[in-house]
Amino acid sequence: MSTQTLILILDLIGVLAFAIDGSLTAIRTARVDIVGVLTLGIVTALGGGTIRDLLLGVTPATFQDWRYICTALMGATAAFFLSRQLTHLTKPILVFDAAGLSLFAVIGATKALELGFGPLQATLLGVITGVGGGTIRDVLLNRVPIVLSANSHLYATPALLGAGLVAISYTVGLTWGWIAVVGALLCFTVRLLSLLYRWSAPSPPGAPPL
Amino acid sequence: MSTQTLILILDLIGVLAFAIDGSLTAIRTARVDIVGVLTLGIVTALGGGTIRDLLLGVTPATFQDWRYICTALMGATAAFFLSRQLTHLTKPILVFDAAGLSLFAVIGATKALELGFGPLQATLLGVITGVGGGTIRDVLLNRVPIVLSANSHLYATPALLGAGLVAISYTVGLTWGWIAVVGALLCFTVRLLSLLYRWSAPSPPGAPPL
Amino acid sequence: MSTQTLILILDLIGVLAFAIDGSLTAIRTARVDIVGVLTLGIVTALGGGTIRDLLLGVTPATFQDWRYICTALMGATAAFFLSRQLTHLTKPILVFDAAGLSLFAVIGATKALELGFGPLQATLLGVITGVGGGTIRDVLLNRVPIVLSANSHLYATPALLGAGLVAISYTVGLTWGWIAVVGALLCFTVRLLSLLYRWSAPSPPGAPPL
Structure with missing residues (x-):
């Protein structure tokens, strides 16, 4: 399996996870009809990758390749019809979200590196790809984005670790395939552990403890 | 009259309608001065087309062609000075908004098709062009966008119908001119009917009725 | 010193000022941890220039040139560790913000002019560059952007004056260097005077006085 195919498959799994998320x-936080549910599913799934491609100066893959839109639509439609079963389960949402975050962080960094950007930019773009869709989702739902809230435990940090690992490995010349998987697993694991053990990043000095 | 000229005229009418809207x-929903009024008029008028052009990978027409900025400024300025007469009339706002939505949905889809995108992408881009400006407007005014709210009746759906009709017609080889007008009228009619008869899209299963 | 170098230096000072701001x-308005502080610093610092470059159709300088990201990170990190000393001083924030606004308005207009855009577009792009980062900051913090609020005194207007002066001077053939400095000082002075003397732009006719 070529690297290109592997990236596409991981990317589509991330799209599916974020669409459901x-x-x-x-459905959980606003009075929305089917159009609102599908819109927010698609925006969450495709937003991060679209911002990434705009910043990289390439036409967004989400619009050039119909498989992205179809995958996002499938995930959002499934979530709509199964919402009664899924909506009281908050944990699956968090797991889907962590999966999307991990895959997008790694893929965003990889795409930037392949286009010739440096490791610093690649890491930042990986984080933006990972948190971008959820941030647009939260802005549209009129709430403070999960990436900023001190109550959501570590969120950007795991993406930073996963994307940074990929960027450093690529820069020192390691081959891509397995590093990407390790980077995604690192991000996924740190995110879930931070939820489980309620890890928090340091607050500003003098601020009341969280 | 060439297709290009027709698109420009319809586009500028849409810009004017959305600037007033x-x-x-x-003025109705926030404490804003003249700068805020002009800013929101321009953003609403030019936002959808700008997002469309960024996603299509072309330099936004709104910045290449001064007629867009001037039309948006004119509409916003007129609305500022006539606000006392207009502001208690909620219905004209809805009609201007429906007109902008219809024209932008059709033009967005057309532009995508002419640049070689498929019917699925063209339909989605038409909807984004139509609802984009109003969504930025609502985000800046710190409220849930009209496109997501279940209380605003059908909004994205008419745009989907209009843009979809254009995309399908183009794909099966029908000529553009009249189809675009029919698509815009279809969107406009469905939007106004949905306001008149309080049509709503289905809610998620198990959710309380709207 | 070449014009290019002067632009870079002024741009980086603007980035630093907006990152701190x-x-x-x-820190002042939300419960954020270190990640949220750094994110908002970077977004405020790099947001305006990124939007400008996307609208101009060029790959954002903020991602091509590592000095932008590093400067933004430095400013945000310094603000985090010195927040206890700085956070109760609201006036320095306003001064940093005014400095960033002025530099970005002038540089945004200049970049647009050099890429061949007309004076109207250059002025508008200057304003967007100046107010863009702060607007994204306010949207993420879930509050009405400072540029729209009638309580924040003149904000877009000084940027309009500074960018407009540069655009008109460039169009009539004046050399760039000093005009840019004068334009930035004009914006900075008008912004601070409007804060000092509580200048406000006109409200819509019939609206209650502010």
Whole structure:
């Protein structure tokens, strides 16, 4: 399997995870109809990759390749019809969200590196790809984005670790395939552990403890 | 009259309608001065087309062609000075908004098709062009976007119908001119009917009725 | 010193000012941890220039040139560790914000002019560059952007004056260097005077006085 195919498959799994996550979040937090659910699912799934491609100066893959839109639509539609079963389960939403975050962080960094950007930019773009879709989702739902809230435990940090690992490995010349998988697993594991053990990043000095 | 000229004229009418709509919405819902009114008018008028062009990978027409900025400024300025007469009339705002939505949905889809994108992408881009400006307007005014709210009746759906009709017609080889007008009228009619008869899209299963 | 170098230096000073401004605003108005502080600092610092470059159709300088990211990170990190000393001082935030606004308005207009855009577009792009980062900051913090609020005194207007002066001077053939400095000082002075003397732009006719 070529690297290109592997990236596409991981990317589509991330799209599916974020589409389900975005749709369920919409149903849980706002009075939305089917159009709102599908819109938020698609925006959450495709937003991060679209911002990434705009910043990289390439036409967004989400619009050039119909498989992205179809995968996002499938995930959002499934979430809509299964919402009654899924909506009271908050944990699956968090797991889907962590999966999307991990895959997008690693893929965003890889795409930037392959286009010739440096490791610093690649890491930042990986984080933006990972948190971008969820941030647009939260802005549209009129709430403070999960990436900023001190109550959501570590969120950008795991993406930073996963994307940074990929960027450093690529820069020192390691081959891509397995590093990407390790980077995604690192991000996924740190995110879930931070939820489980309620890890928090340091607050500003003098601020009241969280 | 060439297709290019027809697109430009329809596009500028849409810009004017959305500029008036955005400015009046700003005056009605927030404490804004003239700068805020003009800003929101321009953003509502040019936002959808700008997002469309960024996603299509072309330099936004709104910045290449001064007629867009001037039309948006004119509409916003007129709305500012006539606000006392217009601001208590909620219905004209809805009609201007429906007109902008219809024209932008059709033009967005057309532009995508002419640049070689498939019917699925063209339909989605048409919807994004139609609802984009109003969504930015609502995000800036710190409220849930009209496109997501279950209380605003059908909004994305008419745009989907209009853009979809254009995309399908183009794909099966029908000529553009009349189809675009029919698509815009279809969107406009469905939007106004949905307001008149309080049509709603289905809610998620198990959710309380709207 | 070449014009290119002068632009870079002024741009980086603007980035530093906005990074400090964005981070301190985050600490003052929301419960954020170090990741949220750094994110908001970077977004405020790099947001305006990124939007400008996307609208101009060029790959954002903020991602091509590592000095932008590093400067933004430095400013945000300094603000985080010095927040206890700085956070109760609201005036420095306003001064940093005014400095960033002025530099970005002038540089945004200049970049647009050099890429061949007309004076109207250059002025508008200057304003967007100046107010863009702060607007994204306020949207992420879930509050009405400072540029729209009638309580924040003149904000877009000084940027309009500074960018407009540069655009008109360039169009009539004046050399760039000093005009840019004068334009930035004009914006900075008008912004601070408007804060000092509580200048406000006109409200819509019939609206209650502010």
